Amino acid sequence: MTITLNGSELTVEKLVAIARFNEKVELAPEALERIKVCRAMLEEKLANKEIMYGTNTGIGEFSEKILNDEQVKEFQKYLIYNHAAGIGDPAPIEHVRAALAGRINVHAHGNSGCRPEITLTLVEMLNKGVTPVVCQKGSVGASGDLAPMAQAALLLMGEGEAFYNGERLSGHDAMERAGIPIPGLQARDGLAAINGSNLLTAMSAIHIYDMERFLKQAEIAAAMSIEALLGNMKPYNSKLHELRGFKGAITSAKNIATLVEGSDLTTGKMKTKVQDAYSMRSTPQVIGTARDAVAYARSQVEIELNGVGDNPIFVPELKLTLTGANFQGSPVALPMDMAGIAITMVCVLSERRLNRLTNPALSQGLPDFLAHEPGFYSGLMLSQYTADHLIVEQRILSTPASIQSIPAAADQEDFVSMGMNTALKNGQILDNAYGVLGIEFMAAAQALDFREFTPGKGSLKAREVIRRHVDHLEVDRPLYNDHNKMKALVKSNEILEEVEKTIGNLG
Template sequence: HANMKPYDVRLHKLRGFPGAVRSSQAIKKCIEGSDLLTGKLKQKVQDAYSMRSTPQVIGAAHDAVAFARKQVETELNGVGDNPIFIPEDKVTLTGANFQGTPVSLPMDMIGAAVTMVCVLSERRMNRLNNPALSVGLPAFLTKGAGMFSGLMLSQYTADMMIVEQRILSMPASIQSIPAAADQEDFVSMGMNTAIKNAQILDNAYGILGIEFMAAAQALDFRNHQTGKGVAKAKEVIRKYVDFLDVDRPLYTDHNKMKELVKSCEILEEVEKTIGSLE
């Protein structure tokens, strides 16, 4: 039942960040056809930050990825040797083009950006679980709260993975340890960044999968018309995870949702329905 004004692209064009413009357009496109846009549903004047600042936050992550990609592509197409021979000038230059900081620093930023998006995801999931915040949804998204746990423990799982992401989001690029008799006295630690980013990203698939699962469960308790993109996303989720009628072990559902997010099937099917979200 969100107020949709924060997703008006005009807001974001006035500020000027391309990622936020892209995110607001994508969200609004997914919602097209929904009663949320017709004025039929009562809405708050302002929603919590975890909802209304979504374009700004996810948009900042998009901008970070764009910068990091540019840096990586420059590195892949550049000369990183030492020494470097320039035959046409008949010169040999020794330097430090092997230094990995131009890649490790933006990669550290990507780890933080992915973690940030996951924290935002968990906060939205919390609002679905909490009956004081969910605008009429049952506690923990179960019809039998008190007898059933519903998706309460799914939030525990997401929280655990976010704690791990936060630990891993400490930058590696500032962790240099001198070696080689202090000749190599400042290094990028870029491999550490790559290794921890892989775990951050792996956790992100699971965290976002849990939010998708909770969102599908919540929509089954709503009776308003949803957007075409939202309806298609829910349809894809229901191919893999059934409505939680009574409590069941949820780890298999979590694992299915993690693989579903990783496969990009939800995104691909939504875009077949409503067009590209770029």
């Protein structure tokens, strides 16, 4: 189903549909009209020699340099050239597609001043599968993601590189093969294509989508481990959490209670401790905290996706040109730093449950390290080592980037968000998180195999899915294959999808 971009209704889910699942897009007719009205105002101001930043002036430290008519025509080309200054491997195609969709949605407000041809060309690029090759590194998150967005804007001049039909081509060849006319750049067009935090926001939206699904899987893994450790089920009564009032914890407790429905542990017939360790009974509070952090980050990202991130900004109804800093990435960078920290925190908790599953002093009678012949076999002893490595790396990556400003452009840009660093490290944090949770899932399934009671319906289904990919560990074997399979399984969301088919959607 085609997604209409009108400047105000772009959600995380819609962006993922465009970026990851190649949904078609269209520009709302009223948005196209707004773009035309704004462009007419800009051209009138140009004809009247009104000074407008980045249109008939230089940029950054050169903003006081006034351009003559001939320079105005050529300036946008050189602006894109000198800003296409990134470094490193190409960004994933889904990240760049999401950034293009976000930029179209900015233009849809009719405050950017570019020609309609620029926005409509970006729409065609998305719909025909032409994705600019964009270096991952080089943006400081203000004035927006200049380096990567400039690399993307090279295609508007028939330059740069692009991925098309699985090939990496010159930008000119990709546009020609796709049948997309090259619009070229006129006054204001180049800056309007690049001056916003669109790539870091796009990446953050995709990360939020994946984080939310990760947290649901963390609750499934927790339910399995808690059952395997003969947990007391009282801490997962939603009434307990309603009395405190945190929305995330209430949801998390309800989910865990739903996952363990049908378990012999819920009947009161089996002996359990009066109180379990924090890594078990604090699970709703901890995952709930992460849920609340990610929910806040979502709210900020969706505001940015539907806002006017540009400079200058034109207000046609007031015949007004406003310069400011709506490209500043801090509104996204700070909450996304927190979201990354939240995922790391949940992984630390996961590893502590893994420790209890494998530690004979804490495992409630499970075999040492979940091995069939402890001492001769080591079971999952080394799996914990691997989880620990991943978590230490996550802790290092959880240092906030949003406080790491280094001044740029001769101190004209003397505070920058570093939001691209946040986005890049959140991708690494998530990648490690899939590994940590995959190892807990593997250990929980192994532990439940040793128990002689009926687990909850959710736990049973999760174990069944795990066993499609990784066999029970009867005798020691190299575990790296199992770890990588489990990491891929968590990333795929197959466990979540199958469990939700069985017990209904988790909150």
